[in-house]
Amino acid sequence: MLQIGDFAGITGLSVKALRHYGEKAVLAPEVVDERSGYRWYAEGQVRTGATIRAMRAGGVPLPEIAEALGASSVGADGALDALEAHRERVLEERAREDLAHEAAVNELRALRVPVHVELRQQPEQHFVGRALHAPGDDLDELTDDEANAVFGELFERLADARIPVSGEFWTTLGTGENGGVALMGCWEVPHSLGAAWTFPGDRAGTLPPRTELVATWRPEEGEELPEGATHPAIVALFDALDERGIELRLGRMEVRQTIRGQDPNGFSVEVSVVVAER
Numbered sequence: 573m574l575q576i577g578d579f580a581g582i583t584g585l586s587v588k589a590l591r592h593y594g595e596k597a598v599l600a601p602e603v604v605d606e607r608s609g610y611r612w613y614a615e616g617q618v619r620t621g622a623t624i625r626a627m628r629a630g631g632v633p634l635p636e637i638a639e640a641l642g643a644s645s646v647g648a649d650g651a652l653d654a655l656e657a658h659r660e661r662v663l664e665e666r667a668r669e670d671l672a673h674e675a676a677v678n679e680l681r682a683l684r685v686p687v688h689v690e691l692r693q694q695p696e697q698h699f700v701g702r703a704l705h706a707p708g709d710d711l712d713e714l715t716d717d718e719a720n721a722v723f724g725e726l727f728e729r730l731a732d733a734r735i736p737v738s739g740e741f742w743t744t745l746g747t748g749e750n751g752g753v754a755l756m757g758c759w760e761v762p763h764s765l766g767a768a769w770t771f772p773g774d775r776a777g778t779l780p781p782r783t784e785l786v787a788t789w790r791p792e793e794g795e796e797l798p799e800g801a802t803h804p805a806i807v808a809l810f811d812a813l814d815e816r817g818i819e820l821r822l823g824r825m826e827v828r829q830t831i832r833g834q835d836p837n838g839f840s841v842e843v844s845v846v847v848a849e850r
Contacts, residue, residue, distance in 0.1 A: 573602065579613040583621030589628075590621075598638045599624055623651050632658045675798035682797050687808035688788045691847070697779040700735075700769055701744070701758035702726050715799070719743070722757050729771065730759060738762040742830040784828075784844040785812055791839070803829070805843040818847055 580587045593599040594611065599620055601611035613621070620641065627637050632654055640654035704722055723741050730737060739760030756775070769776035789805035797803065806827065813820070830842045 573612040573614060574618075576601070576611040576613065579618070579621065582618055584625045585621055593624065593634075596634060596638070598634060598641070627651055627655055630655050630658065631662065675801070678796050679798050679801040682791070682795055682801070682804045683807060685789065685792055685795065685804060687805055689808055689812040690786055690788075692784050692786045692844070694779070694782050694784050696781050697739070698761050698764045699758040699777055699779065700726065700730060700761055700765060701756040701775045701777070702773060703775075704743070704755045704757050719757060723759070726757065726759060726774070729774075730761070735761055735765070740830050740832055742828050745827045745829070780849050782846045783848040785809065785816075785818065785847050786842055786844040787812065789841045789843075803841065803843065805829075805841050809843050809845060813845070820845065 574582070576587055576590055579585075580590055585593075590599065590601075590611070594601055599617065602614040602617065603612040604610070605612075623641070624637055627640070628634075632640075636654050636658065637651075640650035642650070702722055702725075704719055727737065727741075737759045741757060741759050744756045744758060764778050765776035767776075787805040787809040789803070789808070791797070806829075809827070826846065828844045830844075831839075832842060833839045
């Protein structure tokens with residue numbers, strides 16, 4: 573029999589750790605003196621102690637060590653399996669962290685790209701729009717492919733009705749019902765459709781002549797914006813609103829985003845907000 577101090581020296585486990593493992597029933601002493609509380613370990617427990625020390629050094633959590641030791645009569649097979657399983661989880665988590673780090677770096681780099689902001693006089697614009705919905709009404713879950721599918725369906729509907737589009741499509745992020753956020757995809761059309769457009773879920777309307785504050789973002793070569801990131805043009809737009817002392821009307825916030833150009837050399841994103849109607 574080995575006293576706890578001797579057992580600790582042989583296995584490389586501290587006395588404090590051995591007491592903890594005993595409390596958790598991972599490695600209980602062979603004998604505990606009822607009067608003195610002294611703990612004694614059997615010679616055959618040295619292997620288990622060494623196995624536990626190796627697994628803990630490998631980062632395996634204590635509950636998994638206990639499960640592994642119970643999976644084999646000698647513990648070695650179960651211990652190796654648990655160590656390898658833990659390693660796989662660590663590598664998977666590390667890969668997720670690496671991807672998250674890369675996305676964060678790309679987002680911060682994108683925020684450093686200069687954004688041109690100007691006041692622009694906009695003419696009257698007629699449009700047909702359709703609400704964009706995401707799973708669980710969480711707009712962050714809405715993918716570009718899902719949004720493009722909505723634009724494509726609406727474009728086909730306009731074509732079937734022999735109504736040409738007269739400009740780029742845009743998305744509008746605004747205040748919806750009950751103070752929530754509403755997102756709508758719109759195509760510009762050459763004339764007002766009014767009540768003539770009666771398809772459920774669509775909305776025909778007209779933007780009046782107005783003054784907009786417009787932020788234009790052109791990505792640098794090789795620049796990629798991570799999915800779900802706040803767009804740099806939006807950040808620059810609200811910086812400009814703050815610098816100019818412009819406050820948006822409560823309950824009337826509406827940010828419009830327009831994608832211009834398909835060629836990488838001419839591609840840009842415009843984000844605008846109405847600051848005055850004319």
